[in-house]
Amino acid sequence: MKKNRRFYLTLAVIATLFLFGCSSGDSSNENETPPERTFEDVEKDFSALEVKEGISDFSIPVPGGLAWNFRVIAPDISDGTKKPLFVNLHGAAGGDPNAHKSTSCYVEPGLEGIEAFVISPNGGTNQWQEPINQSQVVGLVTLALKYWDIDPTKVVVLGYSNGGNGSWFYAETRPExxxxxxxxxxxYSTIGPDGQPRKxxxxxxxxxxxxxxxxPLAETQAWVDQSVEAGSTIEFVVAPGLTHNQACDYVPYLKDAIEWLNTSVW
Known part of the structure; x- marks a missing residue:
């Protein structure tokens, strides 16, 4: 019952985000616009996706005349076991329509050998924490949990740069x-409006x-240290010599993070 309650609560949140992120427009002229899509329409399209082992790219129309554009990297699911799910949030891409397809740099090699699903959505020109992207990220995860063989205790959000900021945000706001x-x-500042660090x-x-x-390293490290003091569990790893534009060189560190998941979290 608890899982069902969480699922329907999440659906309600997604529906609210859809309404928040889309303008209603003038409905007085029935011939001007087609009927608005609903979350039920989105769910039906998602449930019909043909997800095969390997890489597939999808686009699902959503309310407001928008679309969720996302890449799925799927494992072999023939053994019937539930797999982990990684949600990869790309860095700021200026609205690049193919930003979600940039998985060859660190995601694919970093997760090599891991039998897991990966969802890589396109955030457009919006920040990952904005309502329009919250509806996409939360919606995709919720539907993937419902329709794919995913272990709900092994769902991880990861990302680089702007996507790293988004990873902090969803880790903090969507622990369920x-x-x-x-x-x-x-x-990502872990200091609240009251000046106190957040757990x-x-x-x-x-x-x-x-x-x-x-x-700057010092700023991020300070926010990490303050959140740890507030009770957070955070492993902080410094990559020696790396600058901001060396995402592909993060592969060995991402591999270490997977080892951390296997030994300390899962």
Whole structure:
């Protein structure tokens, strides 16, 4: 009953985010626009996706005349066992329509040998924490948990740069969906409006380049240390010599993060 209640609560949140992120428009002229899509329409399309082992790219129309564009990397599911799910959030891409397809740099080699699903959504020009992207990320995870063979205790959000910031955000705000977060090259304040550090309820493995010129190491490390003092469980790893634009060089550190998941979280 608890799982069902969580699932329907999540659906309600997604529906609210859809309404928040889309304008209603003028419905007085019935011939002007087609009927608005609903979350039920989105769910029906998702449930019909033909997900095969390997890489597949999909697009699902959603309310507001928008679309979820995302890549799925699927494992062999013939053994019938439930697999982990990794949600990969790309860095700021200026609205690149193919940003979600950029998985060959660190995601694919970093997760090589792991029998897991990967969902890589396209965030468009919006930040990952904005309502329009919350509806996409939460919606995709919720539907994947419902329709694919995924272990709900092994759902991880990861990302680089802007995607790393998004990883912090979802780790903090959606602990009922995610079991861990892996932010890379990120900048996310853990200090609340009251000036006090915030505790994050799920464990994180935070990786940061020593010479990151966009997000200074000292600032990110301070936020990590303060959140740890508040009770968070965070492994902080410094990548020696790496600057902000060396995402592909994070592969060995991502592999270490997977080992951390297997030995310390799962």
């Amino acid at each position: 969906l995610f079991s861990a977060g892996i932010p890379m090259a990120s900048s 994050i309820d799920i464990p994180l493995y935070v990786i940061h380049g020593e010479n990151d010129e966009l997000f």
